[in-house]
Structures are given as structure tokens and as C-alpha cells.
Amino acid sequence: MVNCPTHQLEVEGISVHYGRRQVLHNMTFAPMRAGRVTALLGPNGSGKSTLMRGIAGLTRAEGHIRLAGQDLSKLGVGERARLAAYLPQSLPPAVHLQVIEAVMVARRAGEAVSAECALRESTDVLEELGIGQLALRYMDELSGGQRQMVGLAQALVRRPAMLLLDEPLSALDLRYQFAVMDVVRRETRKRHIVTLLVVHDLNIALQRAHDVVYMRDGQLVAQGAVMAVTTPAVLAKVYGVQTRLEVCPRGLPHVLVDGIMGDSA
Numbered sequence: 001m002v003n004c005p006t007h008q009l010e011v012e013g014i015s016v017h018y019g020r021r022q023v024l025h026n027m028t029f030a031p032m033r034a035g036r037v038t039a040l041l042g043p044n045g046s047g048k049s050t051l052m053r054g055i056a057g058l059t060r061a062e063g064h065i066r067l068a069g070q071d072l073s074k075l076g077v078g079e080r081a082r083l084a085a086y087l088p089q090s091l092p093p094a095v096h097l098q099v100i101e102a103v104m105v106a107r108r109a110g111e112a113v114s115a116e117c118a119l120r121e122s123t124d125v126l127e128e129l130g131i132g133q134l135a136l137r138y139m140d141e142l143s144g145g146q147r148q149m150v151g152l153a154q155a156l157v158r159r160p161a162m163l164l165l166d167e168p169l170s171a172l173d174l175r176y177q178f179a180v181m182d183v184v185r186r187e188t189r190k191r192h193i194v195t196l197l198v199v200h201d202l203n204i205a206l207q208r209a210h211d212v213v214y215m216r217d218g219q220l221v222a223q224g225a226v227m228a229v230t231t232p233a234v235l236a237k238v239y240g241v242q243t244r245l246e247v248c249p250r251g252l253p254h255v256l257v258d259g260i261m262g263d264s265a
């Protein structure tokens with residue numbers, strides 16, 4: 001694992017085309033620092049998943065992507081996959097494996113680790129995520145949310161230098177949404193890794209992420225510390241909604257939506 005004080009993700013001039021259609025337009029971000037959780041937000045179809053896949057090396061992208069100063073485009077597929085763990089928005093079809101086996105397979109992919117060590121680390125990750133009770137269940141017999149939790153366990157157990165999570169909360173109940181954000185924050189800090197995650201729930205992003213990136217139509221709208229860049233003007237530009245930002249008595253920010261712009265009702 002890359003582990004140094006200057007560890008950060010740099011993305012410069014990234015563009016992606018699907019056929020002749022350009023979906024990401026020469027996007028340049030401020031460096032995303034290790035130890036901090038960055039939430040990527042934007043409307044449906046704005047290019048969030050395309051950006052995540054581009055950074056993971058799964059979609060062809062022009063531009064420069066460096067992690068801890070290392071140009072990721074110069075790495076082979078295997079080496080890049082070892083550095084960056086990517087959790088896709090739609091999980092692949094489940095195989096008939098027990099949960100613990102599936103997590104162990106993820107741990108041993110691309111790295112020679114003894115079965116004993118993989119078993120211990122896989123058990124620890126499941127416990128940490130609060131899903132130890134699923135260890136002996138079969139992947140193809142889990143609920144959508146349970147599978148999403150196991151997908152996250154598979155990403156974490158690989159000990160990546162960067163976590164790329166595309167809507168990791170989308171199938172989770174309220175408790176697991178916050179449990180996952182807390183685990184992701186803790187692991188990001190403890191392992192000093194770069195974490196970028198897509199969420200649609202603005203309030204959970206405001207309350208649990210350190211930084212936010214707002215994008216629209218394949219372009220960057222705003223980036224920075226959560227409370228520094230989240231304003232009604234930015235939210236109007238990104239989502240076309242009228243909002244109020246309030247801080248509860250315990251100091252946590254939340255957004256209230258008053259209306260949809262262009263809607264006179």
C-alpha cells in the first residue's frame with residue numbers, strides 16, 4: 001500500500017467519449033488527499049460513474065490520473081486494480097459462493113496471501129462492517145443490501161491505496177448507510193487512503209464526507225470542503241432546485257428543498 005504524507009489523487013484534463021458523444025469535458029480537479037472522504041455528487045446522467053470508471057481504468061479516458069505521483073495510465077491492468085478498489089454501481093451477478101469465500105477470493109486476487117491469513121482478514125472486515133453473521137451464507141441467496149455490504153467488504157479487504165465506491169449506499173437501510181459511512185471514514189483515515197464515493201443523498205454527504213465534488217453535464221461545478229462549497233447557488237446550478245442550508249443544534253448541516261426551479265406551483 002502506498003503510504004506517505006503526500007499521497008493524493010490528481011486528475012487533470014480528463015475527457016471521455018462514448019462513440020462520437022463526449023460525456024466528460026476536460027475536467028481538472030484539485031488534488032484529493034489521502035485520509036479524507038470525498039463525495040461526488042451530481043444529477044443522473046452527469047457523468048459520475050463514467051468518471052469513476054475512467055479513474056479506475058475501466059473506461060478509456062484522455063488526461064492525466066496520478067496517485068501518489070504515479071501515472072496510473074502507465075500501469076498494467078492488474079497493478080492498477082491492486083492500487084484502486086472499485087465498487088461498481090450495479091453489482092455483477094452473484095456466484096454460488098459463501099460470503100467468506102467470496103471475500104477471501106478478493107483478498108487473494110493478485111497477491112499471494114496464505115489461506116489462514118486471508119480467512120482472518122476477511123472475518124475481521126465482515127465483523128467491522130457488522131455483517132459477520134452473513135459469513136456462511138451464499139452470495140446468490142443474499143438481499144440487495146446484503147450483497148452491497150459484501151461488495152464493500154471485498155473492496156476493503158484488498159487493502160487498496162484508493163477506494164472508488166459508486167453509490168455504495170443505494171440499497172442500504174438507514175442504519176447501514178451511516179454504519180458504512182462511519183467505517184469508510186475510519187478506514188480512510190487509519191489506512192491513509194484516498195476515498196471517492198458517489199452518493200445521491202446530499203444530507204449524508206454533508207454530514208459524513210470531508211470534501212465534495214459537484215458536477216453537471218460532464219463538467220466540474222465546485223469542489224472543496226463540504227461547508228465551504230455547498231451553497232444554495234451551487235445547488236441551484238447543479239440540480240436546479242431552491243434550497244436552504246441549515247445547521248441543527250448539534251452543529252450538523254442539512255439541506256431543505258423549497259422548490260424546483262422553473263416550477264411555478
Ligand SMILES: Nc1ncnc2c1ncn2[C@@H]1O[C@H](COP(=O)(O)OP(=O)(O)OP(=O)(O)O)[C@@H](O)[C@H]1O
Pocket residue numbers: 018023042043044045046047048049050051089
Ligand atoms: N456505455 C455507455 N455507452 C454510451 N453512453 C453511455 C454509456 N454509459 C453511460 N453513458 C451515457 O453517459 C452519460 C453519463 O452517464 P453516467 O452513467 O456516467 O452518469 P451518472 O452521473 O453516473 O448517472 P446516475 O446518477 O444515473 O448513475 C449519460 O448520458 C449516459 O447515458
Ligand SMILES: [Mg+2]
Pocket residue numbers: 048049050089166
Ligand atoms: Mg452512475
